[in-house]
Amino acid sequence: MHPYDNAQATPGDVLPDHPDFLWRNPDPKPSYDVVIVGGGGHGLATAYYLAKNHGITDIAVLEKGWLAGGNMARNTTIIRSNYLWDESSGIYEHSLKLWETLEEDLDYPILFSQRGVLNLAHSLQDVRDSKRRVYANQLNGIDAEWLEPEEVAEVCPIVNTSPDVRHPVLGATYQPRAGIAKHDYVAWGFARRADAYGIDLIQDCEVIGIDVQDGRVTGVCTTRGRIAAGKVALAGAGHSSVLAAMVGLRLPLQSHPLQALVSELLEPVHPTVVMSNAVHVYVSQAHKGELVMGAGIDSYNGYGQRGSFHILERQMAAALELFPVFARAHMLRTWAGIVDVTPDASPIVGLTPVENLYLNCGWGTGGFKATPGVGWAYAHTVATGEPHPYNAPFSLDRFTTGALVDEHGAAAVAH
C-alpha cells in the first residue's frame, strides 16, 4: 500500500508532509508559446496536461497573487460527477476518473478520499429530481444510487432523518465514488509537475491587458511587463469578465461571493459528504477532523472576497437542522471566494471570437471537482485549436442557439 494512499482514511489523520521542493520562482521570459492567465487549479492543471498530453512546455502560468490562492484555496473540496445532463456528467465523470489516479499521476498525497456524497431530498419534487438524476447517472455509467431515509441514516448516522422536522429528509442520492481531496495539495501537485516540465509559474503578475492584432492574440501586458504569446488561455474564474473585457468580449457571467467555513478539529463524527440544496448547506469532515462547510451564493455581484453574515447564519441554522450534534461545534474561520456564474449554471470552455484566445470560465461552484477534467479538455482545446468532445457542448455560442445545459432547474443541486 502506498504510504500516501488515504482513500480509506478516516477523519483525524495527521496531514502528510509536502515535498521539500515545489517550484522555481522564475522571472517571466519575453515570449511563450502559451500563456495561461490564472494560476489556480484550472490554470495549473491545463499547463500540466498541455505538457503531459501534448508535449507543449513553453508555457507561462501568470498569477496575479499567489498560486492557487483564489477559489482553489477557498472551496469545500467536494468531488462528484452525478450531474444531470449528459454533457455535464461527461466532463465531470472524466474528471472523477482522473481524480482516481491523480495521486499516482502527480506523485503527491492529495488525500483524495472516496467517502461518498449524499445529496439530500427534502420535498417530493426534490425526490423526483433526485431520482431523475440517479437514473440518468446510471445510464451514463456513473455510480449513483437512490437511498431511502433509513439508508441515509446508515451511510451517515448523524443526519437527522426524523420525519418530525421542518424539512424532513425524504431520501438522498448517493455517489459512493465521490468524495473530497485536499485542495492545496492538489494545486501544488499540479504546480510541482508543471514546474518540473519547465513551465514557468509566475506569481504577483497581474494581466492588465491582452494584445490583439488582426483578430489574433499576440500577448499580454502584465504588472511585470509585456509577455508575447502564441496562444493565450484564460483561466481567471471570478475575474473572467474583467479579463474578457480587455479584448472587448462580454460574457454571460456574473461574479458572486460564495462563503465557506471550518470548525475546530473534532473526533470523527461524519463519515461522508452531505449536501442539501433545499436547506442550503453542505458539509464534510476533512482529514484532520475539521468540519468543512459551504452555503448558498450571495445574491449580489461582488469581487470583495467576502459575503454577508445572514448567509452564514442561515447555513448554521440549516446545519443544526440536519446535524443536531453540531450544536456546540465552533466556527473557527470563514472566508469567501468569487464564483463566476452563467445563466444555465454550466461552464464555458472553448474558443472565443479572437483567434488563439481561449476561454475557461463560468464554473460557478463546480470548479474544484472539475480541475483535472477541465485541465485535460482545455489543454486539448488550446493545443489543437478545437474543443475536446468533453467541452464542445460548453461553447459560448450555446447562449445564441439556445442549446443550454441547464443544471439548476432539473438537477436542483448546486456545488
Place this chain on the structure above:
Amino acid sequence: MQLITCPWCGQREEIEFHYGGQAHIAYPEDPYALDDEQWAQYVFFRDNPKGPFAERWVHAAGCRRWFNALRDTVTHEFLAVHDIRAQHPLTTGTAPAAHQRKGQEVS
C-alpha cells in the same frame, strides 16, 4: 450584511431586498429586428465589472419598489440610489434577468 438605502423606506438590512443585476438594459424596441446573437446578448449577457456597477434592487420585504443603485462590487459601498421613476422615465427601464433565483418567498 449590507445596509441598503431604499429611496422610499430608508436604510434597511440586505435581507429585505432582492438583487436585480445590471440596470439600464431596456427591452429591445423590436426584438424581431435582432438576430439571434443580438437577442442572446439581451437575454443572457450582462456587464460584470469590478468596481462601480449600475444595478437594480427591489425592496421586496418593504415597499416592493424597484430602484437603481450605483454600487462598488469590490467594497460593496452604495455610491448612489435612485428611484426609477424620478430619475429614469420610461426609456431607461430595465429588464428582468432571464433566470431568477429559486427561493421560498411570500405572495
Place this chain on the structure above:
Amino acid sequence: MTNPFRARGHGHIDRDTTLTFTFDGRPYAGHPGDTLASALLANGVHHVAGSSKYARPRGVLAAGVEEPNALVQIEAPFPEPMLTATTVELYDGLVARGLSGQGRLSGEPDPARYDTMHAHCDLLVVGAGPAGLAATLAAARSGVRVILVHELPQPGGSLLGSQELLDGRPATEWVGAVVAELDTCPDVRVLRRTTAFGHYDDGLVLALEKRTDHLGAAAPAHVSRQRVWRIRAKQVVYATGAYERPVAFDDNDRPGIMLAGAARTYLNRFGVLPGRQAVVFTTNDSAYPAVLELADAGVRVAAVIDARDDVPAHWRTACDERGIDIRAGHVVTGTSGVEHVSRAHVAPFGQGRLGDRQGIDCDLLLVSGGWNPAVALFSQARGSLRYDAAIGAFVPAQDLDAVRTAGSATGTFTLAGCLADGADAARRALSALGTTGPTIALPATSPQPDAAPTRVLWRVPSPRDGQDGAHQFVDLQRDALVSDVLRATGAGLRSVEHVKRYTTIGTAHDQGRTSGVMTSGIVAEALGVDVADLGTMRLRPPAVPVAFAAFAGRNRGELFDPVRVTALHPWHVEHGALFENVGQWKRPWYYPKADETMEEAVLRECRAARTGVAMMDGSTLGKIDVQGPDAGVLLDRLYTNMMSTLKVGRIRYGVMCGVDGMALDDGTVIRVAEQEFLLTTTTGNAAKVLEWMEEWLQTEWPDLRVHLTSVTEHWVTIPLVGPRSRDVLALVAPGLDVDNDAFPFMSWRAADVAGIPARVCRISFSGELAYEINVPAWHGITVWKALFEAGSPFGITPYGTETMHVLRAEKAYPIIGQDTDGTITPQDLGMSWVVSKKKPDFIGKRSFSRRENRRDDRKQLVGLLPADEQLLLPEGAQIIATSDIPAPPVPMLGHVTSSYRSDALRRTFALALVRSGTQRIGDTLYVPLDGRTIPVTVTDPVLFDKEGTRRDG
C-alpha cells in the same frame, strides 16, 4: 482543598466562595473570578494537554483568547469541544479534560437556548481597558448612543492584570467609577462577557455574549446560554488591546513557559503565582513590571535575560533593589525539563552568534518578544495595516471613516497614551458623527520613564540545530516548527499564505495570534526581504470561535423556516390529513382512513372525484389582483395568450414564459370587471410571479396604468369536483343558477355560498364537472364545513395534493416545475394553443425562433402506458429506445415526469418528456429499471376523457 499557588492580597476573585471542579479526572478547587486556567495554575497544574502532532506536554502560555496551548474539552455539565482554558470561567461542577488534537461533540441534543438581539448605536466601543473606557466615557458624556462590549466578567481589561495606579489609587477604582457613571447613562449599554467577533459591511458588528456559561449546571434553562448581538454602529472604536508574542528558541513549548504579561495577569487578576522560581526572557521593557510585581509577590526571579545590550537604568535599579540579576545582551537558547520546565539555558547573543551557555534552574520561564496590536476586527473592516519596524508588529495604517482603533491596538503601549488615545478616538468618532462632547479629564498615571526600544527578535539560533530550528516551535497548537517554515521557503514558497498552508501555522484556534507575525519575521529573514513587503497572514472572521448553535439562535425546529398554513388547516389536522411541504406551505397530501395505505387512500379520493364529489383546499394558490385601465395590456404582454379580450365574468387559462421562452408559471385569469382581473399562480411560484410582474411594470412599462396586489391569503379557495358537485353547490348556493347554460365552463359568478358572499368559478383541473369556491378567508371554515355537510349524502370526500396530481395527469394538465424543468416551452407541453399567433410580441416569444427552439426533435410531453398495467414507473425514470441496455453512456430519450396508479383507467400511467415525443406516439420505448427494461407505449398525453365529455357533468 487549598490552592498552593495563590498569592495573598492579590486578585479579583471571591475567596470566600469555593468552587469545585474536575480536570483530567482529579478534583480541584477554585474561586469565582477564576478561569479554568488560573484555577489549574493555582493548584500547581501546568501540564494541561498533549500536543497534537508530537504529543509533547503543554501548559498555559497566555491568559486570554490568544492561548495556543491549553485546549480543553468540557465534559460536564454538557460536552463542548476545544475551548481554551484561559477563557473558560470557572463554575462549580465543571468537568473538563486536556485536549490534544480533536474535540468531542455530544451525541445528545444540546438543551440550551441560544438567541439573537439586534442593537443600534452611534458609537460602538470594543474593549473595556483603559482606552476603551476612556472612549466610552467621552462618548457617553456627549449624549450619543453608545454600546461598550468587553469580553471579561468585569471591566478593566489590562488594568485588571496590573498594579497600575490612576490618580494615585488602584486603577480598578477608576474603572469602577467610570462604570458607575456609565450605568447612569440611559443611552449607554455595557455588555460584559461579550466578545466582538465579526465586522461586516456598513458597521454591522457581531458579538457573542456568554450569558450563563459561568453558572454551569445552575444556569436557568429559560435564559439563553449565549446570545449573538448584531450591532449596527455608525462609528466603531476597537480598543482591543494587544497580544504579547513569544520568541522561538529550542524546546520553547514546555509547561511552565509563559508569556510575561500573562504571568502578570495571573498574579494580579487571579492572585495566582504561576511558579516559584522564574527566569524572564525579554526583548523589551514590558516584562519588567511583571518581574517586579512577581518578585514582590514572592516569586524568586533568578534572572532577567534581556536580549538588548542596553537595559534602561530604572529597570536595572528596580531589579537591583530586589536582588534580581539582569543579563543584558543575552538570550534563552533552550530549556530542560520533563513534564515541566526545570532549567533555562542562556547565552550571550551578539553579532548573530551565541556565546557560552549556562543553565539557570527555574519552574517558570517568562517570555516577552514584544506586542502585536489586536487588529483582527479592524482588518475585517478592511482597515489596512502597516509594519512598524520599531515594535516588530503590524499596526493600523490609518483610521477608516467609521472604524478606528485606540490604545495598544494602535501600537500605543503606555497607560497614559492608551487613556489619551481612547478619548481622542472618541472625539474623532463624535466629529465624524457631526457632534462633539465635553473634554473629559483623564486620570493621572504614575510617572513613566521613557520606554527603551524593543529588540525585534523572532528566533534565537539553536545551539543544537544551528539555523534549522527543528526544536523551535512557532505554532504550538499546530506543532509547527521553525524548521517547517524554513522547509517551506526552501521548497520555493515566497508568500506567507503559502507558508501558512505548507506548515498549517495560523490555521488553529488562535488564528496565529502568537505565531503569525513571528512566521512573517522568520520567512522574511530566510528570504532576505523586508517584513513590511512580505505582509502577514490574513485574519478571518470570526475573531474568536463561535458555537454553531449561537449562530443558529432560535432559528431551529419549528422556527427554522416559517410554516405557512391556510385558514382550513385546523380542519385538515382534525381529519387526519398527512401534509406535503410545498415551499413554506403545509398542504394536505392525502387523508388516510384507518389502516389505509397512501395508495388506497389516493385511489379512494380519485374515485370520489370521478364518480361522486370531492373537495380540496386550494387556498395556497397565489392570487394577484390586477386593476387599472391597462390591466389587459399588461397581461397580454406577460401571458403567451390573449387576455385583454376576455369578457367580464369569464375565465381563461394562461401560461407565462421567461424571456428565454421557457414556461415560468401557469394559472387561470378571471376578469372581475372591465378594469380588474384576478389571476392565480402555482403555490410555489406566487412570490416569484408577483415580483416578475412588478419588475416589468415598474422598470419597463411604468406608463401602464395598472396596480398589482397580492390577495393570496384574503381568499380561501375550495375546488368542488365531480359529477355530483353541481348538486352539492346547488344545495349551498340556492340563489345561484347552476345550470350548465346559465353557468358555463370557464365563467364565474358572484353568489352566496352557505350564506357567505363568494366568487364561484367553473374551472376544472381534473376534467370533471367542477367549481372553485372563493370566500374571504375568515369564512373559509364555515363554507368548507357547509360543503362537507351538504355533500355528505353524496359521499363527499376531501382530497389532497396527491389526488389532485393524479386527476390532472389523467388529463395531461402539466405541473410547472414537475413536468417542466426550466427547459420546456409551452409548445413542448403540447400547448401551442395557448401561444398567441396574433399578438406581435409577448415575453418569451422572440426566443421561440432560436435555432434550438426550432428543432423538431425537442422533448415533448407524452403519455406512457407500461405494458404491465400494474407496474408503476418511478418518477424520474429515464427512457431509451431499445429493449437492451447498451453500454454506457446510454442514449436517453427523456424521462418520466409524473407517474400514478389510476382508478379511472384501472391501470398505471405516466407523463414523460420524450425527444420527438409526438412523433413517437404508438411506439414502444423502454424504461431501464433495476437492470432490466420495462416496455412502455407512447401515447397522447391525455389518457382520460379525451373528448372532454365529463366537463359539463
Place this chain on the structure above:
Amino acid sequence: MTVETPTRFSPLAAWQDPLAQLPTGVQVRELPCLTQLTLRVEPGSTAAKAVEAALDITLPGPVSAEMSGDVKALWMGPDECLLVAPDGPADDLIGRLRAAIGDEFATVTDVSAQRTTLALSGHLVRTVLAQGCAVDLDPRVTPVGSCLNTLLAQAPVTLVVRGEAASSVWLLVRSSFASYLATWLVDACTEYRDGDG
C-alpha cells in the same frame, strides 16, 4: 341550505390563551377581522385628494401612518396605503372610495382577510421585537406614527408604532404566517417568564 349566522375565524383564534399568558411586559392581543383595503393612488393627485376628502384624513407620507380616525391609513409604498377600518362590510367603504375616485386612475382592493392585526404593548415589546427585527426601534429613530414594512423573524410584517410610553405597536402579519409568528412571539418571551416581565 344556508348557515344562518356564519361564524368567522381569525387566523389566531386558537392563540388567545397562549397570548394572554405572556408576561406583563409583553401584552399581545389580536384585533381580528378589521376591514383592510389596499389603496393605490398617486400622492397629491386628484384621486388622492378625493380620497382624502371622502375619508376626512390626510394620506400618510413614507414610513408613517395616519392613525387618528376610524379609517386609519398605513403607508405601504410610494403610491400605496393600507386602509384599516373597524370590522364591517368592506364593500361599503370600497364603494365610497370608488365613487370619490371616479374616472381618475386609482384602485382599491379588498384585502381584509389577507392580514391579521396584533396589538402589542408593554415595556418589553421593543426588546422582544429586537430579537427578530433589524430595524432600529428607538423612539428617536422610529417615533410614534411610524409605519414600517419589514421582516420580523423571517416573516413579512407591517409594524405601526402607536405609543411611546407603553411601547405599543400594531403588528400586521399575513394570515398564513400568523400562527408561525405567534409561536415565535411566545418563544421570544420565554426569558421574561420568571418575574422578569
